Amino acid sequence: MKNIILTAAIMAVGAGAASADVGAAGFDALARSVMTGGARAAVAVPEIPSPSFAGEKAPKTFADHEYDAAAGAALGAAAAKGNLGAFYGKCYEYVSYHMEAAGVIRPEQWEQLKIGPDFAYEFADWAVANPEAMRRELKLVKLPTPADKLAVPVGAIIVYERGACGFSKRAGHIEVVTKADWACSDGCESLDQACFEDPSVSARIHVLIPVK
Numbered sequence: 001m002k003n004i005i006l007t008a009a010i011m012a013v014g015a016g017a018a019s020a021d022v023g024a025a026g027f028d029a030l031a032r033s034v035m036t037g038g039a040r041a042a043v044a045v046p047e048i049p050s051p052s053f054a055g056e057k058a059p060k061t062f063a064d065h066e067y068d069a070a071a072g073a074a075l076g077a078a079a080a081k082g083n084l085g086a087f088y089g090k091c092y093e094y095v096s097y098h099m100e101a102a103g104v105i106r107p108e109q110w111e112q113l114k115i116g117p118d119f120a121y122e123f124a125d126w127a128v129a130n131p132e133a134m135r136r137e138l139k140l141v142k143l144p145t146p147a148d149k150l151a152v153p154v155g156a157i158i159v160y161e162r163g164a165c166g167f168s169k170r171a172g173h174i175e176v177v178t179k180a181d182w183a184c185s186d187g188c189e190s191l192d193q194a195c196f197e198d199p200s201v202s203a204r205i206h207v208l209i210p211v212k
Contacts, residue, residue, distance in 0.1 A: 050077025071210035079176035091185035121172030124159035164204035
């Protein structure tokens with residue numbers, strides 16, 4: 001009798017009761033269903049667990065699915081190659097060079113779009129005031145500033161308002177992310193995690209990314 005029940009259960013699985021491995025509990029339930037004449041559809045198949053990641057291996061994400069990785073790589077490469085290797089108080093000047101070298105902006109567009117030419121913070125002011133023009137003309141979008149510095153993608157332009165995160169109270173600061181936790185303007189530096197995770201500071205940090 002047991003052999004008959006077992007054969008019937010195997011035939012039920014083969015007929016489509018479950019394509020995945022149902023395990024011992026699921027198989028016992030299926031056998032009982034066959035014994036009592038229950039329908040195969042009523043048999044509960046153990047749920048397959050969702051994949052999970054270890055904390056240190058969890059994917060780093062940022063909140064814009066239209067991020068242009070190729071444009072980001074080009075801008076990051078321009079900043080990595082075109083910096084002076086040290087800071088000389090020329091961050092805005094050199095970020096403008098990087099942007100032009102990567103094709104983000106043409107030299108004449110600074111004046112045409114009325115982007116402030118003197119201080120780094122002016123670029124953030126313009127970006128906040130002109131999101132449509134920035135998207136249309138420069139293919140840049142402002143993201144909510146992440147609490148994790150590693151969530152800022154390559155090619156992102158980071159602008160710090162005046163005095164934010166210890167930068168100049170007169171000019172602010174601007175830089176381009178060239179790789180994880182590394183950004184360049186005239187010089188290069190790692191990002192300060194404390195500034196990103198402090199809401200009172202991160203509210204004064206602007207992250208602009210290339211989009212398609």
